[in-house]
Amino acid sequence: MSRVEHLSDSVTLYLGDCREILPTLSKVGRLICAPYGQGYKVNTFYAGGTRAKMVVQKGGRSLPVHSSTHAEIKGDDEPFDPSHILGLAPDMLIWGAHRFADRLPQGSWLVWDKVPNGKIKDQGDGEAAWINRDQPMRIYRLLWDGLSVGTGARHEVTAGQKRLHHMQKPVALMAWSIDQLGGTGDVLDPYMGSGSTGVACVQRDIAFIGIEAVPAYFDIACRRIANELKRPRFALGAPAPIVRQEALEL
Secondary structure (H helix, E strand, O other), X not given: OOEEEEEEOOEEEXXXXXXXXHHHXXXXXXXXXXXXXXXXXXXXXXXOHHHEEEEEOOOOOEEEEEOOOOOOOOOOOOOOOHHHOOOOOOEEEEXXXXXXXXXXXXXXXXXXXXXXXXXXXXXOOEEEEEEOOOOOOXXXXXXXXXXXXXXXXXXXXXXXXXXXXXXXXXXXXXHHHXXXXXXXXXXXXXXXXXXXXXXXXXXXXXXXXXXXXXXXXXXXXXXXXXXXXXXXXXXXXXXXXXXXXXXXXX
C-alpha cells in the first residue's frame, strides 16, 4: 500500500494492489466491481480487445495486434481469477464476469445492454454481471459508446462526457447495480478504476471503500469522488425548501 485518502468520514480510497490491501480491511456488507484481467479477453475484436492496435496488412485488411496498456499490472493479460474477492461480503456483484464464469459459484446474472437502439458496433453489444444469489435476470439499457467517449463519440449519450478509463462504467449503471444488489453496509470496490462506483455511493449516501493499483486512475477517482462530495444534498425524505418572495410595501 503506497497511499490512503480519507475523503470523508464515509469514503476511504487505497492506492495499491488489492491482493495486498484486502487482508488488512474489515469485512464489508457489499462488494461491487469490474476487475482487471481484461487484456486477456474483452468484447472488442476478441484478440486483445480495447488494448489492440489496428495494423493494416497487405491488401488493406486491418488486424488487431495485442498491446496491453496495463503492463505494470502483473497478470492483466491472463485469465482473471476471482478467488481473492469471493466471500469478502455477504452481497456481491461483479461486472465482466461472463469472461470467467467457469470460476464462479452458482449465482444469477445482470446484463447491461449498451446499444438498445440496435446499432451495430465494433465493440461488444453488452456486458454481464454475476450476482451471488438466485434471482431472475435483469437488464439495464443505456446507450454507451465506450471506445469513443468524448468529442469523437458517435452517440449523443456519450458526446458530452470525457473518457477517463479504458473500461469506464457510467455512474448511472453503478447506481443501478447498487439498487439491484440491495443489502446493507459499506460498498467495497477493489478495482476502482476512475471511481464511478464511488460517485454512485456518494449520491446514495452509502459509505465507500475503493482500491486502485494505477496511480493515474487513483488520482482521477479521488478528484471525481471529492467533487461529488462537494455537491449540495438534501436529506432523504426531507421536503425541498419553499422559496417565498415577501410582498413589497408601497
